[in-house]
Amino acid sequence: MKFGTMFTDILASFFKKNSTQLYPFEKNPTPERFRGNLYYDPAKCTGCCLCVKDCPSKAIELVTIDRAAKRFVLKYHMDRCVYCGQCALNCRFKCMGMSNKDWEHAALNKEEFLVYYGKEEDVREMLENISKPPAESEHK
Amino acid sequence: MSTEQKLQTAEQLLAPWNKETIRPEENRLDVVIQPEALHEAASALHEAKWGYLSAITGMDMGVEAGQLEALYHFCNGPAITSLRVRLPRAGAVVPTIADIIPPATFFEREIKEMFGIKVDGLAVTDHLFLPEDWPPDVYPQRVDFTIEQAKAMEVSHADQMPEPGRVGENTFVVPIGPQHPALKEPGHFSFTVDGEIVTAAKMRLGYAHRGIEKATESRSWVENLYLFERVCGICSHTHAMAFSMGVEQLAKVEVPARAQAIRELVAGLERVHSHLLWLGVTAHEAGFDTLFMYSWRDRETVMNLLEQITGNRVNYSANVLGGVKCEIGDEQSKAIKEGLTYLETRIRHYLEVVTTDAMFLNRTRGIGTITAPEAERFGLLGPTARASGVARDVRIEAPYGAYVRYPVSLVTETNGDLEARCVVRLKELLVSCFAMRSILDNMPEGPLTARMPRKIPAGETVARVEAPRGELFYYIKSNGGEIPVRVHVRTPSLCNWVSVLEKAVGRQLADVPMLIAGMDPCFSCNDRVVTVEDSRTSENWSWKRLREYGIEYYSR
Numbered sequence: 001m002k003f004g005t006m007f008t009d010i011l012a013s014f015f016k017k018n019s020t021q022l023y024p025f026e027k028n029p030t031p032e033r034f035r036g037n038l039y040y041d042p043a044k045c046t047g048c049c050l051c052v053k054d055c056p057s058k059a060i061e062l063v064t065i066d067r068a069a070k071r072f073v074l075k076y077h078m079d080r081c082v083y084c085g086q087c088a089l090n091c092r093f094k095c096m097g098m099s100n101k102d103w104e105h106a107a108l109n110k111e112e113f114l115v116y117y118g119k120e121e122d123v124r125e126m127l128e129n130i131s132k133p134p135a136e137s138e139h140k
Numbered sequence: 141m142s143t144e145q146k147l148q149t150a151e152q153l154l155a156p157w158n159k160e161t162i163r164p165e166e167n168r169l170d171v172v173i174q175p176e177a178l179h180e181a182a183s184a185l186h187e188a189k190w191g192y193l194s195a196i197t198g199m200d201m202g203v204e205a206g207q208l209e210a211l212y213h214f215c216n217g218p219a220i221t222s223l224r225v226r227l228p229r230a231g232a233v234v235p236t237i238a239d240i241i242p243p244a245t246f247f248e249r250e251i252k253e254m255f256g257i258k259v260d261g262l263a264v265t266d267h268l269f270l271p272e273d274w275p276p277d278v279y280p281q282r283v284d285f286t287i288e289q290a291k292a293m294e295v296s297h298a299d300q301m302p303e304p305g306r307v308g309e310n311t312f313v314v315p316i317g318p319q320h321p322a323l324k325e326p327g328h329f330s331f332t333v334d335g336e337i338v339t340a341a342k343m344r345l346g347y348a349h350r351g352i353e354k355a356t357e358s359r360s361w362v363e364n365l366y367l368f369e370r371v372c373g374i375c376s377h378t379h380a381m382a383f384s385m386g387v388e389q390l391a392k393v394e395v396p397a398r399a400q401a402i403r404e405l406v407a408g409l410e411r412v413h414s415h416l417l418w419l420g421v422t423a424h425e426a427g428f429d430t431l432f433m434y435s436w437r438d439r440e441t442v443m444n445l446l447e448q449i450t451g452n453r454v455n456y457s458a459n460v461l462g463g464v465k466c467e468i469g470d471e472q473s474k475a476i477k478e479g480l481t482y483l484e485t486r487i488r489h490y491l492e493v494v495t496t497d498a499m500f501l502n503r504t505r506g507i508g509t510i511t512a513p514e515a516e517r518f519g520l521l522g523p524t525a526r527a528s529g530v531a532r533d534v535r536i537e538a539p540y541g542a543y544v545r546y547p548v549s550l551v552t553e554t555n556g557d558l559e560a561r562c563v564v565r566l567k568e569l570l571v572s573c574f575a576m577r578s579i580l581d582n583m584p585e586g587p588l589t590a591r592m593p594r595k596i597p598a599g600e601t602v603a604r605v606e607a608p609r610g611e612l613f614y615y616i617k618s619n620g621g622e623i624p625v626r627v628h629v630r631t632p633s634l635c636n637w638v639s640v641l642e643k644a645v646g647r648q649l650a651d652v653p654m655l656i657a658g659m660d661p662c663f664s665c666n667d668r669v670v671t672v673e674d675s676r677t678s679e680n681w682s683w684k685r686l687r688e689y690g691i692e693y694y695s696r
Binding site: 001002003005006009010019031032033034035053054055056057082083084085086089098100 | 359360362363364365367369370434437444447448450451452455460465466489493496497498499500501
C-alpha cells in the first residue's frame with residue numbers, strides 16, 4: 001500500500017511540452033496510409049462499376065456519358081462515405097484511392113459534401129442532363 | 141479429450157431425446173430434439189458439465205416452410221453442440237431453461253421478441269429492446285417483416301420507466317440514465333437504495349438497437365463486413381474478423397498465413413487500446429483522474445499505430461473477405477516495435493499503480509467479488525470470468541487463425557474482485573505485446589488475400605473469436621446467394637451484465653459506477669437486456685404523472 005503512486009508521472013510532465021496542438025494553425029501530419037477523401041481519375045476508368053457495387057454506404061455513383069471516350073463522372077457523397085477503402089481495393093485499374101492529404105470535413109451545408117469527379121465539360125454536361133426531366137434516368 | 145470425443149460424449153448424453161443428428165461441420169454436432177424435451181436435454185448437458193451455453197439463435201425458415209427454429213449452442217473448447225428445436229410458425233412454444241442456466245434469460249427474451257417464440261416459464265414479461273408499445277404479434281426478425289412495415293409502424297419510442305421516488309421509510313429508487321453524465325452510452329439503471337446501501341437493481345437497455353441483424357439480410361456479403369465492423373466502436377476489428385472467418389469457412393477459402401498473422405496483430409493492438417481505454421474509465425469512475433488521463437495519453441500511441449497500419453483510427457477496415465488490406469512492411473514493423481516497448485513499460489507501471497495505490501485499492505480490493513462457481517453459473521466471459529479464476533478464452537480453448545501458430549498464454553486471477561479484473565486485463569496486455577513481437581519477428585511470407593467467390597455456398601457456420609471483452613459468437617447461414625440468410629451476433633457484454641446486477645445488491649451506491657465499469661460494458665453492441673431483480677411491488681409513476689406532479693408542485 002502506497003500513496004501518490006502517480007506523483008512521479010505528474011512531476012515529469014511539468015518538464016514536457018504540451019501535447020495539445022493549436023489546430024488549425026498546426027496540423028498533425030497524417031500517416032501515408034491514412035484514408036481521407038476518395039480521389040478518382042476518369043482516364044484510367046473502364047466503367048466496370050465494381051467500386052459502386054461493393055460500396056457499403058452507397059457513397060459513390062458512376063455516371064457514364066461515353067464509355068469509349070472515357071467520359072465518366074463520379075459522384076462522391078463524402079458525408080455517406082465510411083472510409084473503408086473497399087472501392088479502391090476493388091478497382092483493377094487503380095483509378096481511385098483514398099487521399100492522405102485531403103481529410104478535413106467541415107461545411108455549412110450538406111451540398112458541399114457532394115463532389116463530382118471528372119473532366120469539367122463532362123460534369124457540366126451531366127448536371128445539365130439532370131436538370132432536363134427526360135434524362136433523369138441516366139444518373140441513376 | 142479431442143473434439144471428436146467431446147462430440148461423441150455429447151451425442152451419448154443427448155441420445156434419449158435425439159430425433160436426428162446432423163454434422164454441419166467437423167467441430168459441430170446438431171441434435172434435433174422435440175421442444176418438450178428441451179429442458180431435460182439442456183440439463184443433461186449442463187449437469188455433465190459439457191461446456192457452457194454460448195448463445196440461442198432464432199431462425200425463421202420462411203412462410204412456405206411454416207417453421208421456426210431455435211438453436212441452443214453449447215460450446216466446449218472447439219466443439220459446439222447445438223440443440224435444434226423445430227417449431228411451427230403459429231403458436232411456437234419452448235420451455236425456459238433459465239432455471240438451470242441463468243444467462244439463458246437474455247437469449248430467450250431475444251428470440252421471444254424477435255421471432256415470436258413463446259418461452260414458457262420466463263419470469264419477466266416486459267420488453268427487452270423493442271419499444272414498450274410495440275404491437276403484439278409483430279416480430280421484426282421474421283422473414284415476412286419488411287423494412288416498409290417497420291417504417292410505417294407507429295410507436296412512440298417512449299418507454300415506461302419505473303419512476304424515481306420514495307418507496308419506503310428510508311428506501312428510494314435512484315434512476316440513472318438513459319441519458320446521464322456518468323454513462324458514456326445509453327442505458328437505464330434503477331437502483332433501490334436503503335440509505336446508502338443498494339437493495340435491488342434493475343436495468344433496461346435497447347436504446348441504441350438498430351436492427352443490424354435484420355439489415356444484413358438485404359446486403360451483400362462484402363457490404364455486411366463493414367456493417368458488422370460498426371457493431372462496436374472499440375472492438376471493430378474482432379467483429380469484422382469473426383464475420384470474415386465465418387464467411388471464409390462457408391466458402392472453404394483458406395486465408396493466407398500472412399493475412400492471418402496481420403489479423404492477429406491488429407487484434408492485439410486493438411486489445412491494448414480497448415483495455416487502456418477501460419483502465420482510464422475505471423480510474424475515472426473511482427475518482428482517480430490522474431490514472432485516467434495518463435492511461436488515455438498512452439492509448440494514443442496504439443491509436444496512432446493503428447492509424448499508421450490501417451489508415452483509420454477506429455473502424456480500421458483492415459479485413460476484407462479472404463484476407464486483409466494492409467501490408468506490414470519494415471517501416472510499420474519498426475514503428476510497432478517501438479510503440480510496444482513504450483507501452484510495455486507503461487503497462488508495467490500501471491500494473492504497479494493498480495496493485496499498490498492505497499486510495500485506488502480502497503475502491504477495488506474486495507469489491508464486487510465473484511467466486512469461480514458464481515462466474516460459471518452466471519455464464520461470464522472474457523476478463524470478467526478470468527478474474528474469478530475461470531479459464532475461459534477462445535484464443536486458448538479453440539485457437540483460430542494465427543493463434544494456432546502464435547499462441548497466447550492464459551492469464552487468470554483468483555480473487556474475482558475489481559482489483560483482479562484490473563490485474564487480469566493489464567497482464568493480458570503484456571501477453572498480447574509478447575505475442576505481437578513474435579508475429580513481427582516471424583512474419584510468414586505470402587499474399588494478403590485469397591480469392592473469394594461473390595456467391596457464398598449454402599451452409600451454416602459458427603465463428604467464435606475472443607474480443608477484448610470476451611467470447612464473440614457469430615452464427616452465419618447462407619443459401620448459396622449473394623446475401624446471407626441469417627447472421628446472429630452474440631456479444632460478450634450481454635453475458636456479463638449479471639455481474640453488475642447481482643453484485644450491486646448489498647453494496648454502497650457509490651460502488652455502483654465502479655461495478656458497471658468493472659465488466660467493461662459495451663452498451664451499443666449488446667443492446668438487448670433487461671433484468672429485473674426487484675421482487676417488491678412498488679407504485680410506479682408514469683412520466684405523465686411525474687410531469688403533472690411537477691407542475692402542481694411549482695404552482696403551489
